[in-house]
Amino acid sequence: MSDQNPVFIPGPTNIPDRLRRAMQVQTRDHRAPDFVETLAPVLEGIKKVLNTTDGHVVTFPSTGTGGWEAAISNTLSPGDKVLVARYGMFSHRWIDLCQRHGLDVEIIETAWGAGAPADRFEEALRADVDHRIKAVLVTHNETATGVLSNIASVRGAMEAAGHPALLFVDAVSSLASVPFHMDEWGIDIVVSGSQKGFMLTTGMAILGVSPKALAAMETARLPRTFFDFRDMMGANAKGGFPYTPPLQLIYGLSESLNMLFEEGLDSVYARHHRLAEGVRRAVAAWGLNLVAQSPDLYSDTVSAIYVPDGFDSNKLTDHAFHAFGVSFGIGLGEMNGRAFRIGHLGSLTDVMVLSGLATIEMAMADLNYPIRLGSGVAAAQEYFRQPARPAAKSA
Ligand code: PLP
Numbered sequence: 510m511s512d513q514n515p516v517f518i519p520g521p522t523n524i525p526d527r528l529r530r531a532m533q534v535q536t537r538d539h540r541a542p543d544f545v546e547t548l549a550p551v552l553e554g555i556k557k558v559l560n561t562t563d564g565h566v567v568t569f570p571s572t573g574t575g576g577w578e579a580a581i582s583n584t585l586s587p588g589d590k591v592l593v594a595r596y597g598m599f600s601h602r603w604i605d606l607c608q609r610h611g612l613d614v615e616i617i618e619t620a621w622g623a624g625a626p627a628d629r630f631e632e633a634l635r636a637d638v639d640h641r642i643k644a645v646l647v648t649h650n651e652t653a654t655g656v657l658s659n660i661a662s663v664r665g666a667m668e669a670a671g672h673p674a675l676l677f678v679d680a681v682s683s684l685a686s687v688p689f690h691m692d693e694w695g696i697d698i699v700v701s702g703s704q705k706g707f708m709l710t711t712g713m714a715i716l717g718v719s720p721k722a723l724a725a726m727e728t729a730r731l732p733r734t735f736f737d738f739r740d741m742m743g744a745n746a747k748g749g750f751p752y753t754p755p756l757q758l759i760y761g762l763s764e765s766l767n768m769l770f771e772e773g774l775d776s777v778y779a780r781h782h783r784l785a786e787g788v789r790r791a792v793a794a795w796g797l798n799l800v801a802q803s804p805d806l807y808s809d810t811v812s813a814i815y816v817p818d819g820f821d822s823n824k825l826t827d828h829a830f831h832a833f834g835v836s837f838g839i840g841l842g843e844m845n846g847r848a849f850r851i852g853h854l855g856s857l858t859d860v861m862v863l864s865g866l867a868t869i870e871m872a873m874a875d876l877n878y879p880i881r882l883g884s885g886v887a888a889a890q891e892y893f894r895q896p897a898r899p900a901a902k903s904a
Contacts (some may be wrong), residue, residue, distance in 0.1 A: 514833075514834050514835050514864075515835075515857065515861050515864070515865070516835075516836045516852070517835065517836060517837045517838070517851050517852050517853070517865040517868075517869075518836050518837065518838045518850070518852045519652050519682055519705070519810060519811035519838050519850055519852030519854060520652070520681075520682055520702075520704050520705035520852060520854065520855070521704035521705070521710070521711050522704065522705055522706075522708055522852065522854055522855030522856060522857075523708070523855055523856045523857065523861075524708055524709065524710065524856070525708055525768070525856045527764060527768065528708055528709060528761050528764055528765055528768070531760050531761050531763070531764035531765075532709070532710065532757040532758065532760055532761040533757075534756070534757060534760050536756065537756060539749060539750060539753065539754050539756060540749060542748075544748055544749060545747075545748025545749070547759060547760070547763065548745065548748060548749075548750075548754075548759060549748065550763065550766075551568075551759055551762050551763050551766065552566040552568070552745065553566075554762075554763070554766035554770070555568075555715060555717070555762075555766070556717070557766075557770070557774075558684060558685050558689065558766070558769065558774065559684070559689060559691040559699055559717040560689055560690045560691050560692060560693065561691040561692045561717055561719075562692060563692055563719060563720055564691050564692065564699075564717040564718060564719050564720075565717070565718045565723065565738075565742060566715070566716070566717055566718075567579070567716045567717075567718055567738055567741050567742060567745075568713055568714065568715050568716070568741075568759075568762075569713070569714045569716075569735070569736060569741065570712060570713060570714075570752075570754065570755045570758075571712070571713065571714040571736075572702050572704075572711055572712065572713075572714060573679070573681035573700060573701065573702040573714060574602070574606070575714045575736065576681070576700035576701065576702065576714035576715070576716050577602075577603050577606050577679065577700055578606060578610075578736055579700075579714065579716060579733075579736035579738070580677050580698040580700055580716065581606070581607060581610060581612065581644070581677075581731065582610065582729070582731040582732065582733040582736055583718075583722070583725075583726045583729055583731075583733060583736065583737065583738045584643075584644065584675060584697075584698070584722050584725040584726055584729045585610075585612060585643055585644060585725075585729055585731055586728070586729055586730035586731060587610075587611040587612075587730060587731060588611060588612070588613055589612055589613065589643045589644075590612070590613040590614075590615060590637075590641045590642045590643060591607055591612050591613070591614055591615070591642065591643060591644045591645070591646055592615045592617070592630065592633055592634070592637075592642045592644070592645045592646070592674070593607070593614060593615070593616060593617070593645070593646040593647070594616070594617040594618075594619045594625055594626055594629070594630070594647070595616050595617070595618055595619060596619040596620065596621055596622075596623050596624065596625070596648075596651055596654065596656065597621055597648065597651035597652070597653035597654045597656065597841075597842070598651075598652075598653035598841040598842040598844075599648050599651055599652055599653060599679060599681070599682075600646075600648040600651060600679075601842060603646055603648065603679060604616060604646075607646070610731055611731075615633060615642065617629050617630070617633065620802070621653070621654050621800065621842075621843050621844065622654050622656065622800045622801055622802045622806075623656070623802055623806070624651075624656050624657070624658035624659065624806045625647045625648070625658035625659070625660075625662075625663050627659070627662040627663050627665065627666040628666065630645060630663055630666045630667070630670075631666035631667075631669050631670050634666065634667060634670035634672040634674065635670045635672075637672065640672065640673060640674070642672065642674045643674055643675060643725075644674050644675040644676070644677050644697075645663065645667060645674050645675070645676050645677070646677045646679070647660060647663050647676070647677070647678050647679070648678075648679040649678050649679060649680045649683045649689075650679075650680070650681075650682045650683035650687070650808050650810055650811070651808075652681070652682040652810075652811055652838075652841075652850075653813065653840075653841040653842055653844060653850075654800045654801060654813050654844065655799060655800055655801050655807070655808040655811045655812045655813035655850065656800070656801045656802075656806045656807075656808055657683065657687065657806060657807065657808040657809065657810075658806070659805075660676075660678055660690075660694045660696065661690075661693070661694050663676065664676060664694050664695045664696075667695075668695075675697040675698070675721065675722055675725060676694075676695060676696050676697050676698075677696075677697060677698045677699075677700070678694075678696050678698070678699050678700070679700050680699050680700065680701045681700060681701050681702050681705060682705050682706075682808075682810050682811060682854065683701075683706070683808075683810060684699070684701040684705075684706050684707075684715070685701075685705075685706030685707050685765075685769060685777070686705065686706035686777070686778070686781045686809065686810045686854045686855070687778055687781060687782075687808075687809050687810065688774075688778050691717050691719075696717070696719065697718070697719040697721050697722040697725075698716060698717065698718050698719070698722050699716060699717040700714065700715075700716055701714075701715045701716070702714055702715060703715065703758055703761070703762065705810070705854055705855060706810070706854060706855060707761075707762060707765045707769075708765055708768070708855045708856045709758060709761040709762065709765055710757075710758065710761065712755055712758050713755060713758045713762065718738060723738070726738055726739065735752075737751075778809075781809040781810060781853070781854060782809045783859070783893075784809075784853040784857055784858075784859065784862050785807065785808065785809040785810070785812065785853050786892060787859065787862055787863075787866075787889035787892050787893050788812050788851050788853050788862060788866065788889065789807065789812060790885075790888040790889050790891070790892045791866045791870075791884075791885030791886065791888050791889045792812060792814050792885070793888065794884040794885045794887065794888035795870075795873070795878075795880040795884060795885045796879070796880065797814050797815060797816070797817070797880075798814070798815045799812055799813065799814060799815070800813035800814070800815060800844060800848050801813070809853075809854075810852070810853065810854035811838065811850055811851065811852050811853065811854065812850065812851050812853065813838075813840070813844060813848045813849075813850045814848055814849055814850070814851065815847060815848050816847065816848065816849065816878070817878065817879060820876070820878060821846050822839065822840045822844075822845075822846055822847060822848055822849040823839060823840070823845070823846055824876060825837075825849055825869070825872055825873065825876060825878075826838070826839050826849050828872045828875060828876060829868055829869055829872040832871075832872060832875065833868045833871065833872065835865065835868045835869075837849050837850060837851055837852075837865070837869060838850030838851065838852055849869075851865060851866075851869070853865075859893040862889065862893075863886060863889055863890065863893070866885050866886050866889050867886050869885075870882055870883065870884075870885050870886060
């Protein structure tokens with residue numbers, strides 16, 4: 510496996526040299542009086558990416574999964590009811606985490622390839638006349654299926670039902686890659702991580718927390734220590750951490766935010782849309798199908814692609830790895846063996862994406878897939894040759 514080749518897994522993503530250098534720093538004293546000068550701008554910068562003025566940013570040395578745990582353990586009590594739709598591996602894992610914390614999880618089973626079902630959320634919320642449901646949990650970008658859900662419509666459903674539940678959104682594979690509007694969408698907690706759109710090493714959970722979620726924290730009784738927002742926010746307010754911070758990641762995040770703002774968030778989103786569209790053109794040219802059921806659900810960060818009947822997607826990803834030294838995402842959960850994934854988020858260009866398409870095409874040709882060598886690459890090339898930069902999706 511050559512470390513010269515980019516990865517096409519949907520996170521962790523390729524780390525630009527600039528960020529690798531930014532993370533290569535000598536130890537500094539996190540209790541020194543100047544640490545706040547490093548930390549405070551990072552927390553402010555994340556607010557811009559979240560598009561929030563009211564929200565608080567909280568980070569933990571952890572991963573997205575720790576972010577899920579922080580969201581529920583800071584706001585809910587044992588036996589509290591939460592409403593969540595299962596439509597992929599990550600919504601499934603969040604459900605599992607809630608159940609293991611002793612929450613009463615009302616699950617809306619949804620086809621893998623579909624998105625968050627706002628209408629069914631509304632129905633369930635209307636039926637909950639006693640307001641037992643304390644939170645609605647939504648995976649914004651289901652990385653297992655390549656589906657981006659419409660959060661505004663979920664918020665709309667909650668409003669239509671006149672329900673006061675909190676809204677928690679998993680934005681692990683969407684934040685810093687597609688437009689995000691924490692305040693406008695009325696989100697109470699956003700959960701993300703350092704290793705996808707922020708292009709960093711894994712190791713930091715990044716959360717946005719609304720004033721309403723902070724109020725819920727006052728009465729929440731689920732046990733929490735490491736992930737207690739109060740400890741983190743109290744220490745951050747004094748310019749520090751309640752325990753030893755991942756200093757290198759904080760430096761990395763500072764530089765990552767510089768890169769995102771230099772490119773411009775709108776340009777970052779437009780680039781992701783463009784890369785994704787190039788991949789989708791290739792998939793169409795191969796005659797293959799996306800797992801995402803309809804264009805309004807297409808994710809601009811990852812495409813999950815069904816292999817033809819009789820083929821095993823694991824053999825394809827293994828072959829691409831062994832023969833060409835390039836990693837693509839395997840099919841997860843229900844999609845295992847049936848679909849492979851192309852991650853097209855983070856530090857990527859048109860040319861890098863073309864190399865990934867060429868590689869997976871060679872792998873498919875080697876395994877006698879019914880595709881014409883070069884067809885997908887040519888379709889993406891035609892698209893990437895167009896000078897016009899299409900606008901990013903706004904939801
Ligand atoms: N949620 C989504 C949508 C993800 O894609 C992932 C990881 O890929 C997670 C949550 C879990 O995050 P982590 O692996 O950082 O714990």
